[in-house]
Amino acid sequence: MSAEHAAARLIDAYARGDTHIAADEVWALEAHLELCRICRDRLSAATAAGAPAVTAVVDAVWADLEPRLAATAPHRRLRPARWPRWLTPTMVPWLATVMSVTLFALLFDLTGTGPGHGPGAGRVPLVLLLAPVLPVLGVAASWSRGLDPACELTASTPRAGLPLVLRRTASVLAVVVPALLACGWVTGVTAGQWLLPCLAFTSSALALGGVVGVTRAAAVLITVWAAVVVAPALATSRTPLVLHTDGLPVWGLILALGTGAVIARKGAYAGPGALR
Amino acid sequence: MTDRKEHHSMSAISAADLAPTPYAWQIRATGLKVRAGRTRLAVDGLDLSLGTGVTGLLGPNGAGKTTLIRALATVLRPAGGSLELLGRSVTDRGEHRALRRRIGYLPQEFGYYKRFTVREFVEYMAWLKEVPKADVPAAVQRAVERVGLADRADERLKTLSGGMVRRVGIAQAIVNDPAILLLDEPTVGLDPAQRLRLRQLLQELGTDTCVVVSTHLVEDVAAACTDVVLFDEGRLVFQGTPGDLAAAGGPEHVGDSPLERGYSALLQGPEQGRGTW
Numbered sequence: 001m002s003a004e005h006a007a008a009r010l011i012d013a014y015a016r017g018d019t020h021i022a023a024d025e026v027w028a029l030e031a032h033l034e035l036c037r038i039c040r041d042r043l044s045a046a047t048a049a050g051a052p053a054v055t056a057v058v059d060a061v062w063a064d065l066e067p068r069l070a071a072t073a074p075h076r077r078l079r080p081a082r083w084p085r086w087l088t089p090t091m092v093p094w095l096a097t098v099m100s101v102t103l104f105a106l107l108f109d110l111t112g113t114g115p116g117h118g119p120g121a122g123r124v125p126l127v128l129l130l131a132p133v134l135p136v137l138g139v140a141a142s143w144s145r146g147l148d149p150a151c152e153l154t155a156s157t158p159r160a161g162l163p164l165v166l167r168r169t170a171s172v173l174a175v176v177v178p179a180l181l182a183c184g185w186v187t188g189v190t191a192g193q194w195l196l197p198c199l200a201f202t203s204s205a206l207a208l209g210g211v212v213g214v215t216r217a218a219a220v221l222i223t224v225w226a227a228v229v230v231a232p233a234l235a236t237s238r239t240p241l242v243l244h245t246d247g248l249p250v251w252g253l254i255l256a257l258g259t260g261a262v263i264a265r266k267g268a269y270a271g272p273g274a275l276r
Numbered sequence: 277m278t279d280r281k282e283h284h285s286m287s288a289i290s291a292a293d294l295a296p297t298p299y300a301w302q303i304r305a306t307g308l309k310v311r312a313g314r315t316r317l318a319v320d321g322l323d324l325s326l327g328t329g330v331t332g333l334l335g336p337n338g339a340g341k342t343t344l345i346r347a348l349a350t351v352l353r354p355a356g357g358s359l360e361l362l363g364r365s366v367t368d369r370g371e372h373r374a375l376r377r378r379i380g381y382l383p384q385e386f387g388y389y390k391r392f393t394v395r396e397f398v399e400y401m402a403w404l405k406e407v408p409k410a411d412v413p414a415a416v417q418r419a420v421e422r423v424g425l426a427d428r429a430d431e432r433l434k435t436l437s438g439g440m441v442r443r444v445g446i447a448q449a450i451v452n453d454p455a456i457l458l459l460d461e462p463t464v465g466l467d468p469a470q471r472l473r474l475r476q477l478l479q480e481l482g483t484d485t486c487v488v489v490s491t492h493l494v495e496d497v498a499a500a501c502t503d504v505v506l507f508d509e510g511r512l513v514f515q516g517t518p519g520d521l522a523a524a525g526g527p528e529h530v531g532d533s534p535l536e537r538g539y540s541a542l543l544q545g546p547e548q549g550r551g552t553w
Contacts, residue, residue: 088389152383153387153404157401158376159406270373
């Protein structure tokens, strides 16, 4: 018998319920039995052969139990919904808001009644104006003391930190980007015009969030965007300069800088700094 | 046969269980300073060493108990001094992840997701605490049973009473079998029978875990704690056994029990009865 398995003598004695085995031997044997299938099989064989009394008891218990086990419904394995690992329940209303804003922007664009459609002026699709900042709304809720009740608990866990924030951000993007793609397709806005600004905004929100808190960073970025781009665009009914395709290299640069800043400060997201 | 029966409850021992601990104290603070908010130092130069057992953290409201517990839970970063948990300094960020797997924490304001069932919530917390996937169902069941909620495990949290929610909070704190368990006011909202049960659970946990319980109820300390830390204005006032605390008070001090008299003797010192509250 190999050195890693229990001696046949010991297993036989154990099966018989021999009280002469030393306590430490019993202990070692049981510890081994818990981990070793082979020895458990040997034990059941030894029990069947050498201890008819034990076998009788086990059989009686089984005979007693089996009808009841058959009657019990198999335990409903209540798998927790998979989505909490990607989104917190508090983020759902925020995502719903983002989706309804998108939908309304689309409706305005389609009916041509939106505020961007002054008589005789050029058309500025609302979807295009809002697309860059919409995911930021969802990201705001991803790591927030005010919005997430379980935030204090989450902050004390090993998973807290950049991977968790990124996971939640990714899930926001996974919902928002396809919706915007569909809206863009309907209104004739090309993805090239908004996708890069959208990602650039998301990365800057995260980068700034590492310093002042993700929610606060998102609020700042949305306000700036509304004041500097959306309001003038609506007033003049002209597509703002920053959303022309010439601006794409700048957005690319912002995305790269934002991503770089997030990576450089990745430790900050585990602490309370990013959480306000 | 009796011999065998006794041994059945023991489980296999892994090498990790037998490895010697490389630290003398689970919690060791030297000159610890922690800020509450931007400027105020809620913990100011605290020296504290805590080992296995149940430590009651006593002190008046505003003494800095919650700030200290949050720093011990690695949620707040110390502003000065040193804090070592399980032999690792909390100031190096790289250590946090491994350290946090071995900490259980019940915050004073226990926030939760109302639509989750007890089991879902504790499972979610087990996932956040990186409990190995295969161990999660068993660990969750064990934690829920220990707080006596096995029969309510599949009910939504919003249908539970305040005391039960508090017990869910304790279940999530112990689900990862922590080496350091931090409970901030765990007895709030529990009825007397539940408080007794909690004290029993604390004593069980205290046999192999460093449990820190913050409370303002002196009688909780008397019943469940092996060690008392009295804390006021961010500083350590007293550390000793409940017996030592009782011995500190005399008949001339305010209080209805020896412990309460000890508490008021140590906190108020010579200028007794300052302020009405």
